[in-house]
Amino acid sequence: ERRDPGQPEFLQAVKEVTASLWPFLDRFPEYGRDGLMERLVEPERVIQFRVSWVDDRGQVQVNRAWRVQHSSAIGPFKGGMRFHPTVNLSILKFLAFEQTFKNALTTLPMGGGKGGADFDPKGKSDGEVMRFCQALMLELHRHLGPDTDVPAGDIGVGAREVGYMAGMMKKLSNHAGAVFTGKGLSYGGSLMRPEATGYGTVYFVEQMLHHARRETQGARVLVSGSGNVAQFAALKADELGGKVLTFSDSDGTLYARDGFDAEAIREVAELKNLRRGRLSELAGDARFDYLPGKRPWHIPAEIALPCATQNELDGDDARTLVGNGVVCVAEGANMPSTLEAVDVFLESGTLYAPGKASNAGGVATSGLEMSQNSLRLSWHHAEVDERLHAIMKEIHGHCVRHGKREDGSVNYVDGANIAAFVKVADAILSQGVY
Ligand code: NDP
Numbered sequence: 001e002r003r004d005p006g007q008p009e010f011l012q013a014v015k016e017v018t019a020s021l022w023p024f025l026d027r028f029p030e031y032g033r034d035g036l037m038e039r040l041v042e043p044e045r046v047i048q049f050r051v052s053w054v055d056d057r058g059q060v061q062v063n064r065a066w067r068v069q070h071s072s073a074i075g076p077f078k079g080g081m082r083f084h085p086t087v088n089l090s091i092l093k094f095l096a097f098e099q100t101f102k103n104a105l106t107t108l109p110m111g112g113g114k115g116g117a118d119f120d121p122k123g124k125s126d127g128e129v130m131r132f133c134q135a136l137m138l139e140l141h142r143h144l145g146p147d148t149d150v151p152a153g154d155i156g157v158g159a160r161e162v163g164y165m166a167g168m169m170k171k172l173s174n175h176a177g178a179v180f181t182g183k184g185l186s187y188g189g190s191l192m193r194p195e196a197t198g199y200g201t202v203y204f205v206e207q208m209l210h211h212a213r214r215e216t217q218g219a220r221v222l223v224s225g226s227g228n229v230a231q232f233a234a235l236k237a238d239e240l241g242g243k244v245l246t247f248s249d250s251d252g253t254l255y256a257r258d259g260f261d262a263e264a265i266r267e268v269a270e271l272k273n274l275r276r277g278r279l280s281e282l283a284g285d286a287r288f289d290y291l292p293g294k295r296p297w298h299i300p301a302e303i304a305l306p307c308a309t310q311n312e313l314d315g316d317d318a319r320t321l322v323g324n325g326v327v328c329v330a331e332g333a334n335m336p337s338t339l340e341a342v343d344v345f346l347e348s349g350t351l352y353a354p355g356k357a358s359n360a361g362g363v364a365t366s367g368l369e370m371s372q373n374s375l376r377l378s379w380h381h382a383e384v385d386e387r388l389h390a391i392m393k394e395i396h397g398h399c400v401r402h403g404k405r406e407d408g409s410v411n412y413v414d415g416a417n418i419a420a421f422v423k424v425a426d427a428i429l430s431q432g433v434y
Contacts, residue, residue: 007090009310012339013097014041016354020417031425034433040424043096044077045069046089047143051117053135055128065136067115067143067151070096073427076147077113078103078363080154080182083161085120091310092116095154098334099363101420102356105395108367113149115140121156122276133164141169146177146373152366153182155309158228158273159194163187178373181366185378190369192384193362198232199385200361200392201305201332202240207396208328208351211410217241219327220259220301224248225308226279229332229359231269233305238262246296247279248308253291254279255299300324307332315340322348331355342413349409357395357416364391 004010018037025032051063066089069077079099082092092114100112119132143149153162159182166180166187173179183189192199209216221237223230226247234244243259247268256264264287271277283290297304297317304326306313310333318341321329329345330353331337337345337352345352365388372378379387395416402422403415 010093013094020414049139065117068096071100072111075109077149078110079114080152082116082154083156104420104423106364137168141172196365197362202236203392204358230307306336318344330358
């Protein structure tokens with residue numbers, strides 16, 4: 001805390017990981033050597049830069065942007081770019097730190113990084129978004145490369161923004177090497193990448209329920225957020241027989257008493273993706289109740305999938321969920337549960353998956369996109385889905401191996417943290433001190 005004052009999200013992420021690691025380090029003191037822990041919590045490099053661009057009225061706008069290159073121990077830096085007015089160094093350092101562990105869990109050779117800007121895409125025209133992305137790349141391009149650092153999307157950065165940034169990258173580098181993942185299909189994207197994080201989260205839930213011998217059929221599911229991850233988590237949950245009750249955005253929750261079927265989920269997706277609208281626009285629809293200013297967690301359900309943003313589920317929300325009989329909580333978002341909420345889930349015996357395990361399907365499929373780009377091949381839908389499924393199963397297996405309690409149940413937090421740590425630590429220690 002003395003070293004990183006004013007970085008609460010980063011310190012929260014480090015605390016969560018180190019709480020799992022201290023008991024492990026007591027048992028395996030060989031991992032305590034060579035300043036390993038000190039090196040792990042210090043990004044290899046942080047770049048901060050100004051982005052100046054011209055809006056539609058001809059006014060100059062100035063934003064602040066960063067790229068946090070956390071660890072290249074097991075491969076090129078890899079992690080998304082986030083555009084949101086709340087973006088700051090603490091949030092990006094926490095995301096890059098988490099990403100390093102998550103990427104290690106995927107079994108693919110990717111290091112960890114994250115970047116973004118305090119730019120708010122809401123209410124901006126297409127032209128403004130394009131000019132912002134291009135201006136950002138004027139600086140960022142020199143820090144990227146297919147074997148150096150490969151960004152992707154995150155909150156506020158979808159296919160449109162990736163396209164503008166990848167296009168400018170090509171222009172500036174005079175090189176067609178694939179430096180972004182999450183690209184459009186017409187220029188090197190992978191089938192299934194848009195679906196991967198949400199689908200992967202639900203595949204992970206299936207694994208957890210199966211391992212604990214619990215049923216999924218007919219389970220009521222709370223989804224928060226209504227962006228990329230939320231939409232595909234909802235679609236897959238519905239497809240597998242769950243009843244999806246909610247979506248949310250930063251203004252409120254949309255509640256469907258009888259559940260969102262695939263058609264209703266598509267309507268939400270169209271509203272958010274094509275019209276860039278707000279859920280409140282569906283308030284008058286007889287199928288839905290709109291709950292302004294509310295998050296979904298007070299609604300009784302068996303499964304909760306937080307898919308919006310960090311710290312969107314606190315201790316009180318967790319106690320309400322547990323009181324209402326929630327069985328399984330799997331994070332589609334990064335660090336959506338506060339440390340207090342995590343404790344509530346662990347103490348109550350709820351099946352709880354931290355994002356670095358349950359949402360790793362997105363970056364895993366980005367890894368598959370990189371493989372396809374290197375091979376100059378495109379795998380078909382079923383092939384990518386099959387690999388995604390296999391990776392989620394493997395991550396679940398790692399969590400079970402490293403997180404099994406004496407009574408046979410699984411602490412997925414410890415499991416994910418220890419499995420990822422062992423992989424990153426072995427790579428760092430093998431490569432000497434630098
Ligand atoms: P999107 O931008 O597509 O959607 C984000 C959703 O979260 C929107 O519904 C948004 O509502 C809501 N949201 C964002 N910020 C806030 C906030 N401060 N308070 C309340 N609601 C908020 O992003 P993604 O779906 O891609 O990402 C969602 C989460 O999943 C993030 O934590 C991200 O890091 C994580 N993730 C994403 C991956 C991916 O492949 N996309 C991979 C792994 C993790 P509104 O419209 O009101 O802003």
